[in-house]
Amino acid sequence: MKKVLGxxxxxxxxAATLAAPAGAQTAAPAATPDAKPAHSAPMHGAMRGHxxxxxFSKPTDRVEAKLAYLKxxxxxxxxxxxxxxxxxxxxxxxxxxxxxxMAEWHARMMQASGKAEHHHPTVIERMEREQQFYAAGIHxxxxxxxxxxxxxxxxxxxxxxxxxxVLADSRHHGRHEHGHGxxxxxx
Numbered sequence: 001m002k003k004v005l006g007x008x009x010x011x012x013x014x015a016a017t018l019a020a021p022a023g024a025q026t027a028a029p030a031a032t033p034d035a036k037p038a039h040s041a042p043m044h045g046a047m048r049g050h051x052x053x054x055x056f057s058k059p060t061d062r063v064e065a066k067l068a069y070l071k072x073x074x075x076x077x078x079x080x081x082x083x084x085x086x087x088x089x090x091x092x093x094x095x096x097x098x099x100x101x102m103a104e105w106h107a108r109m110m111q112a113s114g115k116a117e118h119h120h121p122t123v124i125e126r127m128e129r130e131q132q133f134y135a136a137g138i139h140x141x142x143x144x145x146x147x148x149x150x151x152x153x154x155x156x157x158x159x160x161x162x163x164x165x166v167l168a169d170s171r172h173h174g175r176h177e178h179g180h181g182x183x184x185x186x187x
Contacts, residue, residue, distance in 0.1 A: 059102070063095035066170055073166045074159050083151040090147045094140060 067088050076084045121129070148167070155163055 059095035059098040
């Protein structure tokens, strides 16, 4: 039963995502067999496969799909809309911040790829980065609790049972995509 519900909710979320206005999409030019993509500039090894042209490659794209799925799964009512909007806006702002950090990291990697010598952080520098990473995580968690508690309280018992599964699942998926400061871990 849980699998059927999960697959149904997943399909509904993707259907809602794909139902975006047709005007928002632009047709890509047809590729010839020997044509190079417009973004074929040399890339740092960590950037290969992470081009912006890939569907759902940006955190802001993924969060919209996630929100569509969650809203459908939870069956948010008009009365629950204010709490939902606070939750959705926080997730959107966090995704935009992740996207900004990723762009900064990519720029640093492009700049560093031309240098003959790379800086290897000391153990103290790594610990300080880890400390910053965890402090930022606690800050994000506190922000999420601030908007998720009122949303959860506004849900019916049936919605809360669904929320216990889908919100917990959505919190764990994607959490390990990026390491400290949005850096990609070996994927």
